[in-house]
Amino acid sequence: MKLDIITFDESHLDAVCEIERASFSDPWSDLAFRESAKAPFTEIFVALDDSGAICGYIAVNVIAPECEILNLAVSSERRRLGIAGKLIEFVFDRAHKKGCHTVMLDVRESNTPAIEFYKKHGFYEVGIRKGFYSSPKENALLMDRKL
Numbered sequence: 001m002k003l004d005i006i007t008f009d010e011s012h013l014d015a016v017c018e019i020e021r022a023s024f025s026d027p028w029s030d031l032a033f034r035e036s037a038k039a040p041f042t043e044i045f046v047a048l049d050d051s052g053a054i055c056g057y058i059a060v061n062v063i064a065p066e067c068e069i070l071n072l073a074v075s076s077e078r079r080r081l082g083i084a085g086k087l088i089e090f091v092f093d094r095a096h097k098k099g100c101h102t103v104m105l106d107v108r109e110s111n112t113p114a115i116e117f118y119k120k121h122g123f124y125e126v127g128i129r130k131g132f133y134s135s136p137k138e139n140a141l142l143m144d145r146k147l
Contacts, residue, residue, distance in 0.1 A: 001049060001081060005090045008037055008044035008057065015054040016046060023073040026135035033059075042070070045090065047083050058087040060095070067095035069105040088121055096147045103147060106140035108133055118143050 008016065013033055020027045028036075036042045041063050047056040056074035060067055069091065074083045095103055106129060107114050123143040132140035 003055075003083060003086055004048045005045050005087065006048065008033075008046050008059075010034070010037075012046050012054055012057075016044075016057050019054070019057065019073050019075045020071075022076055026133065028071060036070070043094075045087065047074075047087055049078070056083045056087055058091055060091055062095055062098050062100060064099035065101040067091065067098075067100040067103045069103060084117060085121065092145075092147060101147055103145045104143065106132065106142050109139040109141050115141060115143075118145075121145065 013030060016033060017027075017030050020033075033044070036059055037044055039061075041061050042059065043062060044057060044059040046054045049055045054075075055078040057071070058069065059071040060069050069088070072084060072087060074081075074087075092103060103123075104126075105118065105123070107118065109128070123145040125141055126144045127142040129140040129142060131137055
C-alpha cells in the first residue's frame, strides 16, 4: 500500500477526530487538535492511503534534544498494515534531522499491544507515572528510544 505522510491542517480535523474517538477511552477534543496544531513546538502528521483517505496520524512535540510522541492512532480497519510503523519511522527521521537524540512517550500500562509495538520500534521502559490516565484511572508507562 502506498502511503503519503503530510502535515495536518484544518481540513483533516473531522477524519482525525473520528479515528481518535474510535481509538481512545479519553480522546482529544476537536479543540485540543486545533490548539496543538497551533502550538509552537507541536507537529501533527496524517497518513493518507492510495485514495487520499486519512488512515492514521501522529502528534509530537519537538524540542531538541528531545521529541515526545503525544498521540498516535490508526483507523480500526487499517490496523496491522504497517501504518503506525511508517508514521513513527517518519517521526524518528524528522526528529533526528532537527537535532533530537531521544524520542519519548507514555502509554497506558494495560495497553499491551501498544507496548509491544513500541518495543519493536526500539523503545524501552524508563518509569511509571502513577494515576496519569483517567477514564479509566490508570498508570502511564514511560518509554524512551535513542536516535
